[in-house]
Amino acid sequence: MTAGLIDVASYLPPTEVGREYFERYARPDDPLVRNPMFRAPRSRRYADRTQTAPDLIELAVGALTARHGPTVLDDVEVLITHTALPDVPFLGAGAEIARRLGLRPESIIDLHNGHCAVFPYMLSLARNLLSGASTGRALLCLTQNSGRIFTQPGVRTSAHASVIGDGAAVALVGATGGATILDTEVRHHPEYAADVDIVLADGRLYWEPGTAELDVHFDNRKAQNIIERGTVLVPDVIRAVCDRLSLATKDIDVLVTNQPNRLLLRNWSRELGVDPARHPDTFDSYGNLFGAGMPITFDHAVRAGLVPDGSLVVFGGFAGAGELTAAAAVRWRENVQGGESE
Template sequence: MTTVSLTDVAGYLPGNPVPAEFYTEYPGAEDKLRDNPMFKVPPLRHHVAADETNVDMVERAVQPLIERHGADEIRSVDVLLMHSQLPDTPFVGAGTEVARRLGLKPTSLIDVANAGCASFVHMLELARQILTSTDARTALICNAQSAAGQLFTQSEVRPLAQAAIPGDGCGVGYLTTSASAPVLGVVTRHISDYGGDMTAVLDDGRKYWEPGKSQLRIGFTEAGVATVLERGNRLVPEVVTDLCRQLGLSAREIDLLVTNQPNRTFLHNWREALQLPADRHPDTFDSCGNLFGAAIPITLDRAIRSGQIKDGDLVVLSGFAHAGDFAGAAAIRWGAGHTGHGGNMR
């Protein structure tokens, strides 16, 4: 079977860090969810500029890949996969514009709408399947998250507990049919029983595209949050354990676990369940907030640049999405081709 490697990753964070006080000192009604573990406020996060799009962020995140591998190599990628947490335009995904902006002519282009906070794992699996079953040899996978500076800064949403948690950013991965950092295995679960449990709410009952004055927010309730906490605490350790079992390994052999970064509670509980020390589970929550789908590649990029990953390390990427309708994990044997790479991520 063709070996597929996650050859490189890069990340981009927009603007200057936004302090917690932007939310906590904003006047508004008291939210009964404010003391829930799901909504413990990170000190910092980043927001997209008013005129900054998902495509803009992808272009900026890909720049380090161009600098390290050359413009011609990146422009010749065969497969492009794109996930936008908050699409800029109805009807069309961002993938085609990303291809135009970067000068790509991929033979396969997919805008991925599902898998949310774990979409990097989902896209890695899809890219691996394409690269092992076709003549394609390279792939670019992109995660852009722009909801924090747009959806969650609305005047009626900003006082809510949910608003202070997200941050904006973009992470990208470059896959090749090589042995530089082989993907050893991927486990994914599409859990249809939980489909539709995450909802968006408008208080006047209108559809989001209909004219009106109410502002779109996530439909969190106390019961719903308790359900998500239970599912999230369980799903990530389960898929990581399943993956390790398939590879004939113990979870304690993981050198670095890189997950999505929803809140401190999940991060603590996941590594406790897998019996991993904190120094083997990189954490960007305090400086970036919840980056949704962009969290895994951005956190991985930061771990590489800080020297946390060594040649030969077993790196596992994992996360879950929405109210638990998707979970996944991927194992990578890190290679010498990654060590010492730079980046433009702030």
């Protein structure tokens, strides 16, 4: 059995916010204001404050069924979800997504780790879970809905707040057919896990009562470490996949990475020897979309005609401060038809 990536579809909320919004509130004394990791994109999209992760996934699924018809999900046996900001602290989004879509999968997995590199991680899991099946499909659902954290009155003054955008994507993986998943690689680096944490100005724990705003803690030392790690770790995991396939990185037709900032996007193209024209970039339009960044960027590249049939597509990225890296190689075999999914 050869698992295949059948299609990817995405949804971006209609509310567009330009960089001037953050410039209006920026603190000139912010020590991160000149850090290249936090140079603001031109714009980004934000989900409505009432939109839940299942709401966003439903809209992305709507783009998928518009292309393939309402029966495209009939054989879904595996549902894997990733939500940046869970709507209910104790529960993942999988059961509610299944209820709304009318699915009865054998497995529902709410994958919390993986973050910005979660898409190739999901492809690896789906490939393994479907390995013994002659039929059946996996639906991968990815939601970046944490933009609302970074528009809080106290947080939006920070340089790092300006790079985040919201969006959602879904991908359908089949036990047969589709774009063949050639190989995957997932690496864990737990020694870096402590470098991303949350802070509240009053020192309380996030679940304790109070008025201080939840934020993600960054300083210039951490930011520099993340840039240096990311520059090395992502090319390394991509090379590992290419080496097993006896391919050089110059053979990559389309490189799809997570979209953290302009600096890392430039570094990855350079390190891998991939022409930036073959490395789709949605950062300036949509900002850092965390785990949804890779499938959204790929969906837009396909619909823009940048992924011809037979293309070697390699997905790669890193999570958080580098605690997980993942890559997947796919031989794209079909053109995706349909209009904009926004």
